Amino acid sequence: MLEIIQIIALVQGLFLLSVLFVKQESYKRVNFLLLLGSIIALLLNIVGDDDFNLFFSNANWYFFQSPLIITLFFLLIKYHSSKQNKFQLRDLLYFIPYLFFVTLQIVEDVNGPGKNIWLIIGEVLAGVTLLVYLGSTIYDIIKNKKGRWMLLFILPYALLQLIDEISFIITKSYDNFSFLESYGIIGLSAILLYMILFKLVVSPTSILPKADTKAYKTSSLSKSKAEVYKMDFLRLMDKEKLFTNSNITVNQVAQKMGIPRQHLSEVLNVYLKSNFQDYMNKYRAEEFVECLKDGKFNNYSIMGIANEVGFKSKSSFNTTFKKIYGVTPSEFKKTLPSLDMTNPLSENLLEIKEASTF
Numbered sequence: 001m002l003e004i005i006q007i008i009a010l011v012q013g014l015f016l017l018s019v020l021f022v023k024q025e026s027y028k029r030v031n032f033l034l035l036l037g038s039i040i041a042l043l044l045n046i047v048g049d050d051d052f053n054l055f056f057s058n059a060n061w062y063f064f065q066s067p068l069i070i071t072l073f074f075l076l077i078k079y080h081s082s083k084q085n086k087f088q089l090r091d092l093l094y095f096i097p098y099l100f101f102v103t104l105q106i107v108e109d110v111n112g113p114g115k116n117i118w119l120i121i122g123e124v125l126a127g128v129t130l131l132v133y134l135g136s137t138i139y140d141i142i143k144n145k146k147g148r149w150m151l152l153f154i155l156p157y158a159l160l161q162l163i164d165e166i167s168f169i170i171t172k173s174y175d176n177f178s179f180l181e182s183y184g185i186i187g188l189s190a191i192l193l194y195m196i197l198f199k200l201v202v203s204p205t206s207i208l209p210k211a212d213t214k215a216y217k218t219s220s221l222s223k224s225k226a227e228v229y230k231m232d233f234l235r236l237m238d239k240e241k242l243f244t245n246s247n248i249t250v251n252q253v254a255q256k257m258g259i260p261r262q263h264l265s266e267v268l269n270v271y272l273k274s275n276f277q278d279y280m281n282k283y284r285a286e287e288f289v290e291c292l293k294d295g296k297f298n299n300y301s302i303m304g305i306a307n308e309v310g311f312k313s314k315s316s317f318n319t320t321f322k323k324i325y326g327v328t329p330s331e332f333k334k335t336l337p338s339l340d341m342t343n344p345l346s347e348n349l350l351e352i353k354e355a356s357t358f
Contacts, residue, residue, distance in 0.1 A: 002052050002183060002186060003052070003054065005186055005190055006046055006047055006049075006052070006186060009186065009189060009190035010046065010054070012193045012194055012197060013039055013042065013046075013193050014043075015197065016039060016196060016197045016200070017036070017040075019200060019201075020032070020036060022249070023204070023277050026204070026208075026275040026276070026277060026278075027204075027209065027210060028079075028085060028208065028209050029085070029086075030079055030084065030086055031079055031208045032208060033087075034075050034076040034079060035076055035196075035208060037072050038069065038072040038073055039193070039196070041064055041068045041072055042069060042189045042192070042193065044061060045065060045066070045069060045185070045189065046189050046190070048064055049061075049185075052186075062101075062102060062105040063102060065101075066130065066185070067098040067101045067102075067126065067130055070134055070137075070161070071094055071095055071097070071130070071133060074094065074133040074134070074137050075091060077137045077140050077141060077150075078091075078137075078140065080144075080208075080209065081140050081143075081144045094133070097125075097126045097129040097130055097133075100125075100126045101123070104123055104126070124165075127161075128165065131158070131161060131162060134154065134158040135158070137154060138151065138154055138155065138158065141154070149195060149199065149206070150192075150195075152195070153188055153189075153191065153192040153195070156184070156188055157185070160184045160188075201315065202315075221263050221266055226263075226266065226267050226270070226271050227271070229267045230267050230272065232257055233257065233267060236253070236257065241283075242256070243280045243284050243287070243309070244287065244309055244310045245310060246307075246310045246311065248280065249276075250264060250265060250276040264276075278320075280310065281316065281320040282320070282324065283310075284306075284309045284311055284317075284320070285320050285321050285325070286324075287310075288305055288306060288311075288317075288329070289325075291305045291308065291309060292305065292336055293336065302333065303317070306329070317329070
């Protein structure tokens with residue numbers, strides 16, 4: 001049973017990572033990297049559990065155990081609540097308990113498990129510090145009202161860690177609740193990965209704040225050159241319709257234009273007031289409307305046309321289209337037979353399209 005949960009969580013995690021990488025330009029870099037690290041640490045912990053390792057029996061992957069996950073989540077919530085755009089080097093100090101834990105594990109591997117009082121005190125201090133991190137994380141979530149859904153994972157996780165720490169203080173062993181810890185942590189992690197993926201689709205800013213255009217203040221890109229890049233980008237989209245490739249990335253477009261990726265991101269964020277993915281979807285929605293008017297698409301379903309213009313998912317297509325045109329694709333299609341300037345609905349739709357911005 002546990003092996004099935006591990007495989008499901010692994011598949012979910014890998015899919016989540018692919019979604020994150022596709023839209024990474026939309027998010028603040030430091031928050032993106034901390035979430036990325038948290039997900040990777042969770043995945044390695046899930047498949048590398050001491051008692052139920054998915055790939056190697058009797059392996060001890062202590063580098064990816066709870067101390068690393070707790071520290072990364074603590075920093076993820078800390079930066080989500082702050083306005084910092086760059087990782088502060090002093091925050092590396094928060095990894096000291098994790099490094100201390102790893103060091104103690106290495107010592108035990110070399111010398112074998114022992115009852116040295118200093119090792120026991122060290123492990124207790126590291127465990128208590130991590131519990132403080134968890135407490136601080138819970139407090140930040142409640143105080144700032146951001147990511148409260150994560151409490152469904154963190155509160156049970158904190159409880160399991162507390163049980164584990166109390167049992168170690170009493171028995172001097174971490175093996176008392178290994179069965180509960182393995183099933184509990186892996187099960188919670190699988191649920192969390194699903195929740196992150198769901199939130200990333202329906203409410204991405206609850207996971208990661210959007211990139212701040214102020215981050216480009218020190219950029220070497222001049223305004224005149226940015227305007228040239230902007231016109232080149234718009235011309236390329238209109239002429240070659242790169243957006244119809246559902247897997248197109250900002251890197252590929254920048255390479256096509258022969259400019260650095262960060263310059264294209266800056267043009268989109270600062271001069272076009274959008275991000276790459278939103279701008280691609282804007283073009284796709286407009287192309288969808290043009291296809292509806294084209295007789296050769298008469299036998300296509302609405303989603304069939306959406307796929308042709310580059311939309312991958314129905315939810316993304318419907319959300320984008322309604323944001324631009326104010327109605328659903330099917331509602332818009334019903335207006336096409338009478339789409340002329342004497343039709344008040346047509347005038348409204350055209351005004352919505354002209355005024356739409358991302």
